[in-house]
Amino acid sequence: MPASRPNRVVIIGGGVIGTACAHFLRQSGVEVTVIDQGRHGGGCSHANCGLISPSHIFPLCRPGALAEGFRALVSSNSSIKIRPRLDRHLWSWLYRFAAQCTHEKMIANGWARHALLQSSRKLYAELIETARLECDWEERGCLFVFRSEAGFHHYGKLNALMKETYGLFADPVVGEELFKLEPALIPGSAYGAWYFPMDAHMRASRLLASWRKYLEAEGVNFVENATFEQFEGTSTARVARTSRGVFEGDAFVVATGAWTPLLHRQLELRVPIQPGKGYSITMSRPAVCPTIPMILEEDHVAVTPMQSGYRLGSTMEFAGYDTTLNPKRLNLLHDGAVRSLREPFGPTVEEEWWGWRPMTFDGRPIIDRTPRFDNVMIAAGHNMLGLSMAPATGRLVAELLMGQQPHILADAYRYPRVPVDFSRMPATGTAEGKPAGSVVTASTE
Ligand SMILES: Cc1cc2nc3c(=O)[nH]c(=O)nc-3n(C[C@H](O)[C@H](O)[C@H](O)COP(=O)(O)OP(=O)(O)OC[C@H]3O[C@@H](n4cnc5c(N)ncnc54)[C@H](O)[C@@H]3O)c2cc1C
Helix, strand or coil: CCCCCCCEEEEECCHHHHHHHHHHHHHHEEEEEEEEECCCCCCCCCCCCCCCCCCCCCCCCCHHHHHHEEEEEHHHCCCCCCCCCCHHHHHHHHHHHHHHHHHHHHHHHHHHHHHHHHHHHHHHHHHHHHHHCCCCCCCCCCEEEEECCHHHHHHHHHHHHHHHCCCCCCEEECHHHHHHHCCCCCCCCCEEEEEEEECEEEEEEHHHHHHHEEEEEEHEEECCCCCCCEEEEECCCCEEEECCEEECCEEEEEECCCHHHHHHHHHHCCCCCCEEEEEEEEEEECCCCCCCCEECCCCEEEEEECCCCEEEEEEEEECCCCCCHHHHHHHHHHHHHHHHHHCCCCCCCCCCCEEEEEEECCCCCEEEEEECCCEEEECCCCCCHHHHHHHHHHHHHHHHHHHCCCCCCCCCCCCCCCCEHHHHHHCCCCCCCCCCCCCCCCCCC
């Protein structure tokens, strides 16, 4: 990055990542403008499941994922779906995803995710308090519910690995104990669950609205309906040209989520992100509403009881930049909820929604400057965890742009990927670093 600290930063993309970057840059005394092609918070950050999930350390690319991927190719009603098509970027992405499905790489990618997740969880608690963000924030943990005994024990092995490696783990809740803990579940519908007490939840759209209000009061400028078109400058960008005029800056952040690969000409870099389409249904709260958020694991349905509503969400569809609301995908959410919940639906449907998750092949986001411009930084590719990773991403981006010591290991998110010594990352629950045996020096792809 250029040696001088920027006085003015333009952020392209007003999702949760762009907003978090705006927060920490403003805190560093920078003049900030956030521009979005549509509404602020109208992209993938709008109606996601709202889970803040330090529990989600392991990425999708893990041993066994390839078999599931194959089932996804041949099955029409799998919760993960790949629409086969002639798209060399999709096939290249899948190939690189497949190469990440080893034990060693799962652990390494897990370290990179763990650092952002842990830091963000702490930062959220501070932010909610200091910025008084109104977003239905609750710290009730999360239940990973298994209908089958085999599924429950299979996850138990991952839980043991997580405990041994990162020092973070869930508690088992089996049989009657589970139905006492969460009476909204149909008695006898599940063998057991794994309970992660440190997870939290919120309503993402409320977070975005409240955060914007706070930042506007702090002097951040938000511009909507301004589509970024081009940077102007030689090796240093000076101006972002948009459909609503030009925005000058000393530095720029590209936080355009799943849209980022579409900017490959402007960035002279094609980031390996595929849109992973997910769905949600938001309703008013049912009379028998769950008290703890849960993931119905076999059905891949997340259930989020919010103070101001109730949401079923998830499913993953690799269908390119497809903008249709597919009723079959919504039915999968219905069916999963019916199998497990006493009152699966609230009386009023408020919104049926889809969003494009920015999926990288290794489950790590990309937080790095572009090779083309020395003052343009990408912060995108947060997969299924953008809400959970936003504050630490924003803080890291501000640290990198301001030339400060990063609070987490920035190399873990560089692109192209570089070898990273994850032994420098601290584990949760251990006073000094990680438990013995878990030092992993991850290579790249
Ligand atoms: C069903 C579902 C459930 C999910 N549940 C969770 C969850 O429980 N917890 C969690 O942590 N994560 C969850 N996620 C993932 C999370 O929503 C995403 O990782 C996150 O929203 C990504 O944020 P972002 O800011 O990178 O992208 P976005 O929110 O998509 O923001 C990108 C913005 O860039 C703008 N943009 C794009 N191109 C341009 C351009 N050329 N010019 C100007 N603006 C542009 C877009 O309009 C958009 O507003 C879920 C996702 C889905 C789909």
